[in-house]
Amino acid sequence: MKKKITNFSLAHKKYVKKLKKDKFLVIFFRIFVLVAFLGLWELLTYTKALDPFFVSSPSRIIKQLESMISSGTLFHHTFVTLYETLIGFLIATVLGYLIAVGLWWNEKVRKVFEPYIVVLNSLPKIALGPIIILWVGAGTNAIILMCVLICIVITTMSMLSAFLNCDEGKILLLKSMNANKFQILWKLILPASMKDFISVLKINVGMSFVGSIMGEYLTSKAGLGYLIVYGGQIFKIDLVMSATFILCILAYLLYAIVSLIEKKYRN
Amino acid sequence: MNEILKFENVNYFYQTKDDEIFAIDNLSFNVLENEFVSIVGPSGCGKTTILSLIAGLLSPSSGKVMLDGSTKIDRRKIGYMFQRDMLFDWRSVWKNITLGLELKKEDVKKKLELAEELLKKYNLYNFKNKKPSSLSGGMRQRVALIRTLVLEPRLLLLDEPFSALDYQTRLNLCDDVYDIIKKEKKTAILVTHDIAEAISMSDKIIVLSSRPARVKDEITLNLAGKTPLKKRDDDSFRGYFEKIWGELTNEEKNN
Ligand SMILES: Nc1ncnc2c1ncn2[C@@H]1O[C@H](COP(=O)(O)OP(=O)(O)O)[C@@H](O)[C@H]1O
Ligand SMILES: [Mg+2]
Secondary structure (H helix, E strand, C coil), X not given: CCCCCXXXXXXXXXXXXXXHHHHHHHHHHHHHHHHHHHHHHHHHHHCCXXXXXXXXXXXXXXXXXXXXXXXXXXXHHHXXXXXXXXXXXXXXXXXHHHHHHHHHHCHXXXXXXXXXXXXXXXXXXXXXXXXXXXXXXXXXXXXXXXXXXXXXXXHHHHHHHHHHCCCHHXXXXXXXXXXXXXXXXXXXXXXXXXXXXXXXXXXXXXXXXXXXXXXXXXXXXXXXXXXXXXXXXXXXXXXXXXXXXXHHHHHHHHHHHHHHXXXXXXX | CCEEEEEEEEEEEEEECCEEEEEEEEEEEEEEXXXXXXXXXXXXXXXXXXXXXXXXXXXXXXXXXXXXXXCCCCHHHEEEECCXXXXXXXXXXXXXXXXXXXXXXXXXXXXXXXXXXXXXXXXXXXXXXXXXXXXXXXHHHHHHHHXXXXXXXXXXXXXXXXXXXXXXHHHHHHHHHHHHHHHCCCEEEEEECCHHHHHHHCCEEEEECCCCECEEEEEECCCCCCCHHHHCCCHHHHXXXXXXXXXXXXHHHCC
16 A cells, blocks of 8 residues: 655645635635625615615614514524425425335336426426415415425436436346346445435425425415515515525525535545 | 356347347357356457346347256356446445345355455455545456355356456456466356457357357367466467457458
8 A cells, every 4th residue: 555645845835835825715705705795785874875774784684683583583483484494395305206216116107207297397386376275275384385396396307317327237237146126226226326316405405495485475474484575565674684694594504414414425 | 067058049139119130140159167268259249248148137039048958047146247347336345345245135154254355365455445436447347356256156257357457457367367267166258359368268269250140160279277378378379369360350351
């Protein structure tokens, strides 16, 4: 085995230094953009160049959040949206994955359902809103169902195509080792498509928020989507902006969790 | 010696939507126990198809493929080493080697010991827990070979297993494989387009025509007892080489 080098050349030290410097610059400018944006926003509204009644302002958002935290409503609304999103995300991912496995297993069934899946995929799910409410009633169930509908088709389609893209030669190898269909699925198809599964998770995190917020627009008594609609109706832009801000944080957190899972899986 | 494999007037057609590809034309030959047989032929003539028929991955359109006298092919008797190494890159070297054992539910303790032994013998023991992506081409191919050998097949099928390797690695690996196969008293069928490789490894060479594959010549070699590398220096080597070379070039011209 090769020995690990410990006394590096000057060129290497220089190279590492440059890498570090570049990374630092990126992080610096990232923060700079955010601070500049917030600063400019605050300045323009403070000097009344922009009307804070229409565009709100960082300080007003902070005040809004503070009052919502002390009254406990912020936590409640955030929890409601998070709950709907996570349940929808889980149901859609698990169910969509299982359907993909089923369609992989049986070629005839797959051929039969292919056109229906394509239609379902291109259908704007919001169009189903009224039907959903009629069927499962207004409220949390309708929102979760909306969320599931939005994520499930894309999950099934992505995973199925990943399954079908599996290296034919590796399938032949397992067959030559006398493997049965279940073993081919378990030892090859599923592990080989892990990377695709993680990208599906990443897409679904975003899509399930689209689903839950759309659902809340349609029918809700609580949640961040509800706050946004309600805030809009009573012309309280501070509320709309605060809810949007929290939504950004939630979406980022979920994405970070999936990225963490990805990193774990890689090692 | 016992006959382990027999092809009797085998025909094979690939069916596609708008074509029927005639791949194997009335092929008959046999392979004896402990024999090392090479199949050479122009590329695309149907060599891989023949191995798939032997492995029971395809069934003949007509005629008989018999393994130990039975047309019902018992895949457990066969070890198939493909052209590409087909290693699963999410599994460690060890997990790749024991893949075939995982699929069986019988007692495999003895075979695990064999796997360890083969890893040590082929200088891969240090890489036991590494992923295949950290191995060189030659090492990967040796891992693929060990994966085939731990199943202790009676008949080994080798589909151009050395074609992706550089010359040096290839000669060494040839010697290694030959060594194992002779030591373990295996029967082997090697598909190759490298004439020198075929002559240096085999007891018998089957020369195929271009597609559809027919037996053009069957040559029994008289070079036993030497390693493949030594055989290349033998006086009769050149004669065999020119004979097969002539037959194959002739075949290409006719096309
Ligand atoms: N699955 C398949 N469907 C249709 N034709 C095939 C298929 N596999 C191989 N063939 C054709 O059969 C012929 C023989 O293929 P193959 O046995 O792979 O040749 P070789 O291994 O000698 O290069 C080729 O002309 C190839 O195009
Ligand atoms: Mg081939």
